[in-house]
Amino acid sequence: MTMPFYVAPEQLMKDRAEYAQKGIARAKSLVAVTYLDGILIAAENPSKSLHKISEVYDRIAFAGAGKYNEFDQLRVAGIRHADTKGFAYSREDVNARSLANLYAQYLGEIFTHETKPMEIEILVAELAQANNEDSQDKIYHILYDGTLMDEDHFTVLGGDVPSVAGRLTKAWKQRWSLKEALGSCLYALGGDSRVIPDSELEVAVLSHTNGRRAFKRIVDDELKSLRQNQLKPGKSNKSAKTSPA
């Protein structure tokens, strides 16, 4: 009889984490930022029908980076959780925090118990309640191992996170307009050398201007007009620096 090799738990976890991280790093990045009217989520996505960003409930949106089939299963589970909860209690009782916690627990369980961890990072965003001073926009970022992070103003999922986040940190402004926010997000995604064409972008907002269902995709003409006359934040910064000299 052959004995299985002994593998130290540290090594086992490290291997799994590496495996998941590799998969996520191969994905294209996705960013979410708060802006004047709510939350903007933008991603590079060559497919028009397989969405990375979608609606979960009145003020809640979901986004995923990594393996599509894995995060899409979680997206549907989130919609099911929100709809059954809203049906049993009331629409205002559905919130992003409990959903994010459920996701975190599920991902943590998969990470430790299953042979293969999920190669995904997900995002749950919730728009602040209108007419409620205490309620704030929320962005929860959940990693492949169930780590749950509550982000203040923006977050980056998948791909080359450090450089995208670096560019976004430089450009970020409090209460900026949708046009400004989108410009900076796309600059952060594409970098200095690359302009992502409209056909390979997926953009959506959770906005107070949309009524009960705050989620809206920004497509076609609206996207085109928002991208018109956009200055690259990186370039405009440089010109601002050079002009006084």
Next chain:
Amino acid sequence: MALPVFSSTNDPGSAFTDLLRCLNQDPKVSRFSNEFFSYRSANESTSQFSTNELTFRHATTVMAIKFSQGVLIAGDRRATEGYSIAYRNMEKVFPGDRYSAIAIAGTAGPALELVKLFQTQLEHYEKVEGTVLSLEGKANQLSQLVRANLSSAFQGMVVIPLFAGWDCKRKVGRIFTYDVTGGRYEEADYHATGSGGRHARTTIKLGYKEGMSLKGALRLGIQALYEAADEDLGTGGPDALRGIYPTVATVTEKGFEFLEEAEVAGQFETFMVSKSSSGDKS
């Protein structure tokens, strides 16, 4: 609450009612009817079920009329319990989703539950699938929900919805009516249902013209509701004293919209003035 994740062979798909079944949270409609049934068999000695023992709130005249840009849908505000008025400002017209409307007649409790379930179902499908159901699909969904209520209907809790919507593909407004078994019928021009439905239908029949304006449809609808309230004790007329007027909504290319109550009140006033000045006491 656990995260509702299912194996791929056991997945309820985009149907919200199936999801509730998978989670053992069957719609309250059917649970309610089972309790009622056991209550009834326990009281089997009283051969005829007396309305004094257990009364249900009933909702009454609802109607839909096609006009040039879509469909107008309206309903009175009265709910009755036996021979008394239970509620004076009940809403019987609701949005189904952005492009459809549902109006209800019958027992109030299960009817409101049906509306909530239907609204959730449409939104649930839209979010899970990423596309909106066709109008035909929505109408068929509603048919299944009505059929699920059949056992309650046999026990006296009948719910009959009226469904109207804008068909985004064909670019027309359409009206669907139902019977208690879930049978679904498409109406060409107009329909009214509920205890005052017959009177409302007759009034609309006399004044209906194909391709009428919104104003014309509103005037006709208001007249029909007035006549129904005049003849039927279950239908409430305009209540100027309390400022309660029938609910009126439209479904057009722009989607579902409630009409302002002030506009409905104004139309009633115009109608009353013209009726009394012409000496028409019928």
